[in-house]
Amino acid sequence: MSKIVVVGSLNMDLVTNTKNMPKIGETIVGDSFRQIPGGKGANQAVAIARLGGAVGMIGKVGDDSFGETLRNALMHDNVDTKYVFKENDCSTGVAAITVDSQANNAIIVIPGANFKITKEDIDHSLDMIHGAETIVTQLEVPIDVVHYSLLKAKEAGKYTILNPAPAQYLEDEIIGNVDLLIPNETELEILAGMEIKNEEDILAAARKLMAKGVKQLIVTLGEKGSIYLAEQGVQRFKAYKVKAVDTTAAGDSFVGALAVALSNKLEMTQAIDFASKVGALTVTKFGAQSSLPFKDDITHFEGDLV
Structure with a gap:
């Protein structure tokens, strides 16, 4: 039985690399093209599985070849796909991504x-x-599906983690069913409905959300690390220094790693350090699921804190 369940998206990322972005009406010759399994939900599920977690995925694909490919990719990484449903007469989610030579x-x-x-x-x-x-x-x-999933999870006494991305405002009844909220600065700003210019603003916005029922909150700050807030107080964590190639799925790997670490009963400080290592390794490779590290990669990771 899966100890962790991810409710979320599955996308096929269609990635084109080119020297320059085309102008409107212009046709140019690109350098490369790749199809890479992605989608925030699927990325998090694969990250959990590769780090040794027992995980199941709840989501939906279309009745096309991309849907079959994405299901097979999950199964290859030992994700339980029993409840990855298929919608007839509908396309699977896709992300058409163009990347130029300046990244x-x-x-x-x-x-x-x-x-x-x-x-x-x-x-x-x-x-x-x-x-x-x-x-x-x-x-x-x-x-409404996010809301319902969180509600049903809390009714069953489960620990809930919400990564509020892509950024958008959420009603209080959704926020109130979240045990651990993991936004970045932009997402935090939208959720709290206030401008964030400095760490003082981050703390004020986080406490505003905790007043609505969130038990714990981790604000990810990219290369600046992260900030953890709970009733017990505030802790700051540095990021690991690596040579970044592509930041795609870094946040997803961080969320997945936290879920694994906490399910293994690690203390939050240990869990965040583990997740920071996973996020750092993810940005050293290209693509979404293609960049997600395995458990052994973390064991042998030797990085310095920024």
């Missing part, structure tokens, strides 16, 4: 089947949720 990117996301998942699908998946310890979700599926 600038332009992305078009077509949610496809990700936006077809329903509360009824969650009801059909309740045995997986009830058998787990931790439920992880994000915001690349309909908000």
Whole structure:
């Protein structure tokens, strides 16, 4: 039985590399093209599995070849796909990504089947949720499904983790069902409804969300590390210094690593350090799931804190 369940998105990333971005109406010759499994939900599930976690995925794909490929990729990484549903007459979610020689990117996301998942699908998946310890979700599926998943998880006494990305405002009743909230600065700013200019603002915004029911909160700050807030106080964590190649899925790997560490009963300080290492290793490789490290990679990781 899966100890961790991820409710979320599955996308096929269609990545084109080119020297320069095309102008409107211009046709240019690119350098390379790759199809890489992605989607925040699937990325987090694969990150959990590669780090040794027992994980199941609840999501939806279309009735096309991308859907089959994404399901097979999850199964290859030992993710339980029993409740990765298929929507007929619908495309699987895709992200068309163009990256130029300066690492600038332009992305078009077509949610496809990700936006077809329903509360009824969650009801059909309740045995997986009830058998787990931790439920992880994000915001690349309909908000009402996120809300319902968190509600059902809390009714069953589960530990809930929400990565509020892509950034958008959430109603208080959603926030109130979150045990651990993991936003970056931009997401925190939108959730709290206040401008953030410095660490004092970060702490004020975080406490505003904790007043709505969030038990713990980790604000990720990229190369500046992260800040952890709970009733016991505030702790600051530095990031590990690495040569970044591509930051895609770094946040997803951090979230997945935290879920694994906490399910293994590590203290939060140890869990955040572990997740920081995983996030650092992720940015040293290209792509989404193609960049996610394995448990042995973390064991042999020797990095310096910034």
